[in-house]
Amino acid sequence: MCSRNHLPAPLPRLSLLSLTCLLTLCVHPRTLPADTLSVPEKYQTIQSAIDAAQPGDTVLVAAGTYYERLRLKPGLTLKSVGDESRGERGLKRAETTIIDGSRQKEGAGVLLAENAVLDGFTITGVGVYDEQKWNHHHATRGEQQSHEHIGAPGTPGIAIMDVTCTVQNNIVHHIGYTGIAAQATAGKRCTPHIYRNVCYRNMGGGIGSMHDSQAVIEENTCFENFYAGIGHDDASPTVINNTCFENIRAGIGISEGSCPLVRGNKCYRNRRAGIGSRTGANTRPLIEDNECYDNGMAGIGASESAAPLIRNNRCYQNRLAGIGSQSHASPTIIGNECYQNGQSGIGQQGDAVTTLINNYCHHNKTAGLGFADCKSGRSTVVNNRIIDNAQVAAGVHSGWTVLFLGNEFARQGGLPPILMVFAGADVTLTGNTIRGGGVAGIRVAGKLRAENNEFAGTSLRKVGPPNFGVWALPGAEVTLTGNRFHHWRHALSASEATVMASLNHITDFHRTALLIQNPQAPAHVFNNVAVSSDPQVEVLTLTGQAGTVKGNALRKPDTAPDKNQSP
Template sequence: MLRSTHSFLLVAFFLMGLNSPIQAKMLHVPQDYGTIQIAINAAAIGDTIIVSAGTYNERIKLKPGITVRSEGDDTKDTMGMKRAEATIINGQGNNGQHPGVIMAEGSTLDGFTITGIGNFDEQVWKKHFDSQGEELSDEQGAVNAEGTIPAISIQGVGCIVSNNIVHHNGDVGIAVIGIEGRLNHALVTSNRSYRNMGGGIGIADFSQAIISGNTCHQNLRAGIGCRNASPIVIGNSCFKNVRAGIGCREGAGPIIRGNECYSNRRAGIGIRMANTAPLVENNICYENDMAGIGNRDGAEPIIRNNQCFSNKMAGIGCDGSKPLIVGNECRANSLAGIGLRGGATATIKENVCLENKLVAIGVTHGSQATISGNRLIRTGGVPPIIAVKDGSDATIENNDINGGGVAAILVQGKARISRNRFNGTGDKQGNAIWVWESSSVIISENNFDGFRAAVNASEAIITVTGNSITRFQRIAIAVKDSVKPAHIYGNRATTADRQAKVIELDGPAGIVESNELTYE
């Protein structure tokens, strides 16, 4: 429904701005005109060129307001529509310095295979695939980079590119480039772009294109790449690309919604560079070789309501970025459900992190996080559920924390931990909160059930107040060699063990009072 609405509006917009002919004509290739370009040259605004099945060794430049369409109905075949598979525009490799197709204002290209625009180099492609694109420069094969020749070029115009198969070309498959200060909507929909020596679809330089329902796979760069532009990227499938499924950089601000990104050599969705601020929502990212969604280098994305699972690194990974992470589900990832490093600053709110192999949430290497309203679960394993390490700083409040290895929360830095619900899983459960030396932690108004101890701290600055503790083992709160006087007051512990104690304090004491022990 959304796609058809966009198509209708764009067609109406294009045609209102053009002079309508008295009567549109149908021009047939090769019956009436020997080549597609000869037919285009003869066409007027509103005309449609119907191209019969066959291979056309040419590169074409459309005129405003015309439609170039392959002959046939919309029957599907292996890679796309049958008529697209059967109607081929072949640029014959390096035979020419022009794009395979140059779009014009109000024009439509529908149902072709576009190939041979430059040379596809299998050996180079495989080298970069094997290295996950580590040796690939930012400009190699990128849209609008110097010397890049796209298979289909949309430059500063509104047009429709639909139902095409774009493959084995020497640069980006479909390039959409805007013009600053000019409205330049284009609709790129239902295309398949694969095995190109650049991105599958690249959007750059102020374009506000709609990129909808495309399939992009096995491209040298991202399946869909966005730089310094604000497109709507919706309902696409991107897989097995050398870089990200969808990449976003250089101040881009797209909406990335409802896409499926899987088995890419890097992230499912990758976001980087300062002033890059996309809205990333309702996507599914799984089985990628890096993060499901990765953001770094000062990017400021909103990441909400996505599913990230079975990725080889984090579900959502943040390195030196400033994301808002809300309402996502991260499960069964090989590292963290949500991971921060490199001085990242994040708000992590109302997410669900299930059975991730390391931590549910990791805050490391001088990062800062506000972690609230999340549901965090892991039933086995040694690592903690939340780790705040390497001098990082976290506010952790109103979360449901279930299970954990050596601890539910490990702190090597600063943390304020309040109003959380901690649920242990059995007699072998570790500490609820384990505070390492040189850390500073305030622990207040939490509920702890089923842990060896609620708090175990050594050589730290510690305040523990107003907590409720049940089903602990012998010592509810253990503090050893605190750096400053420890404040432990107003805590309540319940146990059946007559030898149990609320507090074991070895070191300087501050306010230590009103702690209650009740026997079951």
């Protein structure tokens, strides 16, 4: 039992000021000011300075070559000494401050940490760069490359794993894998800002965003990389205002279920597409406001069931199409300008399913819109301007079912038809304008339904090569309803075809408005109107089977009253 005599002596009384100070220290511990650790002035190696640093500190590294591989700490800034002066490829301070990983075997060149900053270094010597292999696949346009995922295991120059950080102003080259790789593991976030870096001659992509990464990839320059300049594997980053050129595959490659925003980039002279999306219906990027030119294949390509939204891009002078779709891709293509491409402005093949709206395709070397042979392709084509392409405005080959609605198809000169519907194709035209010369407005060997279109010939050619609004070849099936034809030798010339023509209005023709010879089935021609002041012309010349032929009328042109004539 304790007694009063054994109680400890009372503590000395604290003053009010002392008590206040003590409580302040407990509740608000003192924050030390950020420190700057200098390499090599105070620390011989960069890693030793990193190990000594605290969150908020800056490790400042002087110019030189450092044979290290680095692991950053959270909240640390690692920066090279110097200002923002430009050098040959990037900032001068980045060019002269080199992290060379060639003397170590393990780990990335630099492994980032949460809220860390990596600013202004050259990173090289990580893994094996194979010059012979690079040259071989460059020469073969990547056709013989293995189709490895960009997210396949490897050791990058800069690794960003499950962190938010900043990687800026660095130069990453001659890495045996991807230059800068960002990825998240299950349930974690990876949201770095990858800004104004230069990545070239790496054996993977220049920059890779993988496995749920949500990076912001901005204003980087990526060139001569073994795969894409910027690549995606199951990731949804924001990719804006980058420049990607002379990469062996695409300038920007999107695959494996990635859904990035790709905006404002410039992609040129890549060995394959400027921007490519592939591998699955869950690959659904938004590709908008980019400039893609002089690429070895398409300016923008979609394949392997990818479903991109391709909007407001400029694609020109590419070796193949401005925008190309193949292998069951289902892109939506809106408001793009495609011109001076080696093949079509917009080209489709391989059972693609496409939607084309408000695009402008002009001065391409083959078709404005191309639909190559396939088994079962479908396209809806609405309100596009397809002008002055070297061959046809649109060529629809076997296997395609295409709806053209409200488009303008025109060409100033040349002999090819403006539209060509090949055998095995099924085309519906509603409310379009077909303007120009050549042998025909539409030359048909397949199936055509044309309703409420305007066929505007530029000049009537009475002799010489054909000059028909619609030229139906043997075996064709043609239905013409409510169309307007003018300045064609014949509105319709059909031989050994199946024909129905009704409610069409035809002016400025030669001898006969509708010429049908030996139809395969009874021809149905009714309620058409031909306008001419020549009493010797005919609305219809038909040889062979007649089905319904009635109500066709020849009318004189309307004449306005003389303004000087008295009523």
